[in-house]
Amino acid sequence: MTNPDASTDSGAPAAGKRPEEQRLGPVLRRRDKVQAGTTDQRLLDSDGPSEWVHTDPWRVLRIQSEFIEGFGTLAELPPAISVFGSARTPVDSPEYRAGVEIGKALVEAGFAVITGGGPGAMQAANQGAVEAKGTSVGLGIELPFEQGLNPYVDIGVNFRYFFVRKTMFVKYAQGFVVLPGGLGTLDELFEALTLVQTRKVTRFPIVLFGSRYWNGLIDWLKNTVIAEGKASEADLLLFHVTDDVDEAISLVTKEVAK
Template sequence: MATDKNRTLRGPVLVRNDGGQQDSTYDQRLLELGSDHDWQHADPWRILRIQSEFVSGFDALSSLPKAVTVFGSARLNEGTPEYGQGVAVGKGLTEAGYAVITGGGPGLMEAGNRGASEADGLSVGLGIELPHEQSLNTWVDLGINFRYFFARKTMFLKYSQAFVALPGGFGTMDELFEVLCMVQTGKITNFPIVLVGTEFWGGLVDWMRERMLAMGLISDGDLDLFLVTDSPEETVRYIVDKHQTMTDGRLRD
């Protein structure tokens, strides 16, 4: 049975009328009112901005050949042993036929890009907006800068077939454990993961074994998801060998 409540349509939404009358329509407010920049920070607009980051990333990287992502600290610069390892890893991956992807910043990210660029390979940088301004390093051939970490992480996962972690801080740990979690849970193919720097990573791996594994928080095979080494050559060889048995179609290129 119909009620005597007054209702009205406002755009696609039917609402109960409180007795008042609209002063203007949506069209009128769009065309006649001045700019109110608060809308740039509203959640509906953020959704469109997030969507645009995914579209830009997918568009720019859609034709990327097989690739390996190299993670590492922004704070270890040229002149450190780790930087030299990063350059060697980037060069070795390029010579093995891979594009090299990094976070696009300075330090060990730059090292990976530099090694790829100096070997005439494809050097990719996926940067991120940070409170302290950070631009893409000069060794990047194809670069995208993101506002949102989760959009950037998706690009690392979607367009890489292996992951190398050089020494780093919280950001590197975040990226490493994200990849380990995705591989462990089967969300992505069991792509090879290499930790470069036995002295740096050894304590963490021991803790995983003595705490996580001993308490049953991870399985025996989970510690076999990655290789720990000091050798850029072994890093590349391990990735190439693992890819011989993987089914990702991009690895056949």
């Protein structure tokens, strides 16, 4: 007997019968997950819904374009150091002045300066780089409270996605200097420490500037995280702490072969 639900000799399902299996490129759909029509049909149909531009597959292209823009813009940078720090650092504060001096000293040592492109400590480092006539880079991020790139950024890229921006910080820097900062700075710091600790990137120096600010965090790492076996004593060797600009530059650049 023949099965009335069987496909025709051509391999196509019987007229009016929804296929039990559908292959759309690498994607397999079965049973009630099968979609009506074909990929080409949905592409060429001008009367279809427009919400597809907000779907995850479309976002992949946006993400790809951000990587391309970042790689294309930064690929020819000279050796660089990323400087992190708070956007809320006042312009008239000692921390801001230290950021300016660090930016200058990095340029004088032969390095470009990369920051998050915002105000505060980031602006300070960019300002120092500009005053020393060096390369000043800002990698901005789209935020609800829009800040824009500070006026001392000479090469700027604005990103939609944090993870793309973080890739650029790591890929195009030979070391990190971390000034006092908030949650964003801590996020960047621990991201860098994790990448170095897990050897996802070649070891490079990380310098925390401002011992008064960072000592509490270091005590917590020693007395809680390491004491409870969540990290090892060796992890404390992944970074240096200093209050001296010259020492910070020496520590962050000594392992870099320019």
